[in-house]
Amino acid sequence: MKHLYMSAAIAPFLLITPAAAQTADAAKPAKGEAVFSTGVAKGRDRLDSATSTSALRDSEIEVLGARALGEVLRNIPGIRAEYAGGEGNANYSIRGLPLSGTGSKYVQLQEDGLPVLEFGDMQLAGSDTFMRADLNLAQIETIRGGSASTFASNSPGGVINLISKTGDTEGGAVQATYGLGYGEKRVEGDYGYKINDTLRMHIGGFYRQGEGPRDVGFTAYKGGQIKANITKQFENGYVRIHGKWLDDRTPSYQFVPIRVTGTNADPTFTGPTNFNLKTDSLLSPYNSNILTLDGDNNIVRDDVRGGQHSVVKSIGLDAQFDVGGWTITEKFRVADIGGSNMTVRPIAVAPAAALAFVYGGPGGTLSFATGPQAGQAIPSAAALNGNGLLTSSLFLYTKLNSLDNATNDIRASRVWKVGDGNLTTTVGYYKSSQDYGVDLSFLNVLTDVRGDGDSALVDIRTAAGVPVTQDGYLAYGIGGALYHRTYDMNYGVDAPYASINYHVGKIAVGGSLRYDFGKVNGTLYGGELGGGRVGVTTVDMNGDGRISLAETQVASLPLGQPGNVDYDYDYLSYSTGVNYRIAEQLAVFGRYSRGGRASADKILFTPAVNYSTGKLVDSKSAYDTVKQIELGLKYRISGVTFNVTAFSAKTGERNTQVNSNAAGDIQVENIVRGYKAKGVEVEAAVRHGPFSVTGGATYTDAKISKDAAHPEFIGNKPRHQADLIFSVTPQVELEYATLGANFIGTTSSYAQDTNQLKLPGYTLVNAFVQVRPTERVQLMVNVNNLFNKLALSDVEQAAIPASGVVAGRAYLGRTASATLRYTF
Template identity: 50%
Template sequence: MKKHFLLITVAPFALVAPAMANETVPAAPVVSNTDAKPEGQDQKAPAKKGTEEVFSTGVAKGRDRLDSATSTSALRASEVDKIGARSISEILRDIPGIRAEASTGEGSANITIRGLPIASTGAKFLQLQEDGLPILEFGDIAFATADTFLRADLNLAAVEAIRGGSASTFASNSPGGIVNFISKTGDTEGGAVQLSAGLDYGMRRVDFDYGAKITPTLRFHVGGFYRDGEGPRATGYNSTHGGQIKLNVTKEFDGGYVRVYAKYMDDVTPAYDITPIAVSGTNLKPVYKNIAGYDVRHDSLFSKNFQSQLTLNGQNQPVRDDVTAGQHPIVKSIGLESKFEVAGWDLTEKFRYADMSNHYMGIYYAQFVPAAAMPAAFGAPGGSLRYASGPLTGQTVTNPTTLNGNGLGALMMLADTDLHSLQNITNDIRASKVWKLGDNDLTTTVGVYSSRQTIQSDWDWASVLSGISDNGDAALLDVVTPTNIKVTQDGTLRYGAPTPGQFRRTYDLATTTNAPFASVNLKIGGVAIGGSLRYDFGKTEGTVFGADLGGGRVGTVAKDINGDGVISVPEMAVAYTPARGAPVDYNYGYLSYSAGINWRIAEPLAVFARYSRGGRANADRIQFSPLVSTLDGSMIDKDAAVDVVHQAEAGVKFRNDNLTLNVTGFWAKAEDSNLDSTTGQPLLRDYKAIGAEFEGSYRMGIFSITAGATYTDAEIVKDVLTPANNGHTPQHQAKLIYQVTPQITTDKFSVGAVFVGTTGSWATAANTLKVPGYTTTNAFVQFRPLDKVTLSLNAANLFDVVAITAIDDAVIPAAGVARAHVLNGRTISGSVRFDF
């Protein structure tokens, strides 16, 4: 019925169809013709700023950034190509105010903005959009974050980001901000083919795109990529393969246009997640370094000797899952978008149906111990270790203290998660009109947003024992008692989580969101005063299954999972999905508002101030917690259904032909009802943050530089479940993050670097173990020997810095090896591009 409601909502507009032109096709010079042209023709000194820079994401109507009381940034496609980002989260690292922990590969990144917390994984308070609509309604779905389903290729025209401000009222569940990835639409004819390869890592890739006019009023654009290779870290196998293709067709007419678009993505990339790192010193002054025989920047816990794993699927049937699957998102989407005029009103309509799924295979939890201690630690005092995979299978590890040169073993919890359906149906319709009040303009906007997000997943986890080795060469380990009884089976300690019955879950949920919204903006000379309202009301319903729900549900059974006729030790307590689930059935509603004033003091100068209130509804993250009743599915704590964010900001903007400067002060207060990413335990916290943000650019001849910096002082105001954390700094929160990009550009070449850095942070909310800061450097050279031919060399993390984004331990572990999340080390790629 909910799906029918959405289809009925869009049906009257399907013939004249799709979306907010102002948000989907940004006007020059934000994107400008430079991004639609073949890139080989776009490498002169950056075009001078015009009198306007139209920005349209997260606002009622696109307008010059100096006339809007918002904090915004935009990256052109040509700049994205230069910075050498290997993933969406690495692109986001180059946007002021955004903290993106790009350590997991091409998906599942932790992303936040302006001091709002990262308590769990994903992007809770920041929304990622593609062409003006959210990729997922909730950006922190477990093992299916929004960046997992998005790829940057030659289809990309620009990236727009709004921080705070009206993001609260012009999108649902996005109080912190919006980042919109905007596609080319064929308005400039031509295309390109680009061939790329990793020079010091395994990557082969081909990209293409082409756009043209079919008739004077009908145009199209098509593009995509395919790649394969081992990837930026050693796994021992071809862990990266797949790609995507996107197509759109646009029909223009007097007063508007109609666009139809589609996307198919099928891409496999590794989920690096946890990696071991040696740590010594003290908690306040720790010293981190590589363990012997393993490099955190270039190695992973995956191995060519561990490529499949027995488990029970969601129907409790034995299956052998592919460990090399990594993150395997599949997206099949189709959308409509339109703009037209009716009785002086500009109507924009956008609709998208996306059939999405993902198979996540990563190491979600690990415990690192000396290999010699593993028999005693895992149920076989006085026992021994045997190789359970690889060329030495069945042989005894004769000297565990020298195993792989480091003498270490790992208990690894394999987060084998099938996300069968993340179907997303979204519709946004709005109407705007500019009224003349004497010499002044009054702009009014009204609209309705509707979406339905499903979450259908099975957690089919397993726990294995392994050595730690470089080059993807580790082997699984069996623990054997002195009487020759194996405590493990082919390296598997548990068919489930290390604690029997824990984290064996099934989710079958759907959340429907509806939100009417309206705004008004009055422009009196150089002063613009505006306000907007949005009311979100939604319903989450479905069923969840798992022994974690309690109530006598049994989470383990004895089962001959490998079919050999013998119940081994691990098969005595196989994780099992109980037949009796728990209902989920609750409604929520919340009001968002935003009000601001902007004064264009002079052509190059403006000042602004804004106050906003927004919210973020909670979906799967609060299930299996005391917040939701297992009897009737209602919210026990009604307030936990929605986390509210209050924000204030004030700033100064300056822009002339060669110099742009933006300085903004901000304050934020946020609630968070969540599950802690390091402990898996529920949390209820209130946070506050205050800070300042700088963004600027300068151009002089062939030289240009862009820079950004954000200073944040954040605090846990109240931790309901752990009051000892009150007054502490939130985990992962640095005082300062910054980006600097100097470059030289001529007709024949471009050369430059991207410096991105952060000061230190705390590993956990306990504020006991420090995580050091770092600065990474991406360098690029582009050479154009012939017209329409570009040769490029790009080095990410040029100086091979050990950049730790997070540590999962509250103190230095007794074994001296911490659970770390680290950015990739140096990767150098080369490419040749042919434009036509």
């Protein structure tokens, strides 16, 4: 199949004969113009385009001192990013579109104009897991709403595009970064070179290793990436070959116990005794041993310390030629993507004595199962670690066998002289194939709550001394055989699209269409499929020749009873807008768009599919739609940029949501909802001499508009949706130094859709200073969360439980790093 995609990509260029015409790399701007090319038909001055767009250059990104991509994207107006989990599997949305699930459902993350994954919210495999920002990065372009729905599939909310350097500028840099007060060392470099007048190349990458900014007790970060490209320039265009090799391991910081006092409307959150929310996690070398059954029901051992292991090997083609008045653009990439994702996640947090009673009955006793005190009794449950807490947790084991994809996007544009104006027409065809081959296991363990990377597993015995657990395992599964699954899926997407834009004088009017055809097929195995297929069995998991109680609760796959998936879908997306350039410095625009997002793995193992025939029970389950209205103003003069956009959006949503039940225990719920949102987005930049300030803010009024399962939620604010999010970066750039600060913040929001427990608003301050003692040397110090503020990303309980303990995630406390760079 991938060879067919390669042939389809190359074939158009075998027919092209270079002609005597001058073509830049990709619609190069005239001097002074701000040209934008992501999610639009043809790159043009942003003041002539009826879209809301932003761009962050590499020099603007480096001062942020960001470790995760989410930390960078949080500084772009309109983008909501929840990145407390580390480098990967963050949650992204744009404006008021919901974050009801995980990942980036309505926002597509791209590299060099093509999606990293076709769907950004696949289970424990978000697109950002397979992306890294390093010295290869030239800039990040984002388009919010607008034509994103018609110039990319599955992106009705917008597109975020990481654009690589291509060797336009000769030279490069090497740098080393050292964590000040935490364990991480990183080296990286890049180099661009013009081989001759028509041939240039660029190569770069990084490698890092260390424990990371949280105390986990082991080397949690290890790996890096290499990216390279070579460009051949012709008289009428160019051809570029590019490749990427990513092999990187990072930790997945999941939810931890948090004490809460006060009221739902005015809560106070603190860490348990001997557990620091800003520096600790439940990850530890003492609670890392995974025992489960694989996709063939064979015993497999693994280690939570493997964390998020991202492996990507990709190669692609990017080409553009002018032929007979047409500009033909071709983008192709094939990627071999795999790895794993392993972590610890609490599903219930309670006093240790209470859980000893729940699982061990009256007189149940506790002992350490792992760690330096393994085998020793815990004499006082109430005094355990000074906080007396115990968690019933999940080992999340996800083996990413194949997320391979092949993607091709070819388009042709031409500008026609019609009357006094220019008519731009574009036609294109997009085709992709996305695998989703995953083994998933949820395993139930007991763990104590202790910081500094010392958390351990705990055993329970009855009063008569009968073991309830085995080496800290309550069961080698959860709820019988829930979430013990194997997916072997493929998603095919074909999408022809076209656009037309007429620009005459100060007015530009345009519209675009896209028709997505999808083919979904594959096989599933899992106990949830019903029909008596509950896969609970007895296995001697530790091989000691004896069967414990936990070993009678082993989740297995019913390999003789597959679930079939085989359905097609199609939907239309469209967008139309008008732009009026009032003056050279000022423009206004209006736009209406309707875009679709195909359902991916989130509807599998739900009643949406008939697993005997493979067909959808209701064709509406195949995709969700987003309808948006935008009215905007753009102003630009020397030293000042000001953009403001009012927006209104309606969203249909089918998803799975992790929340809590009435008792405060974690559950996974299928949701079918409608949402409405309206608001205003502002972006501004001012530069005067050595001083500059950039910033953005988004005000959103959002609500749940439909919910058949929970009509009481109608009118409520969606969870995590703040009224206001903002970022501001003032800085002063002198001859030998640059210093400044980055402020990011949000007002309060609700933890869950019930609108009870509030998450407090916060403002985080990140400071930076760059010193350039000589022309080629730079020393940079970044301090993130300068004032060490406690800021919560999310909490899974809807209200304060009787125990006064919830499960949530906090952003990192104060961390500092130093970077020494040499430029050549």
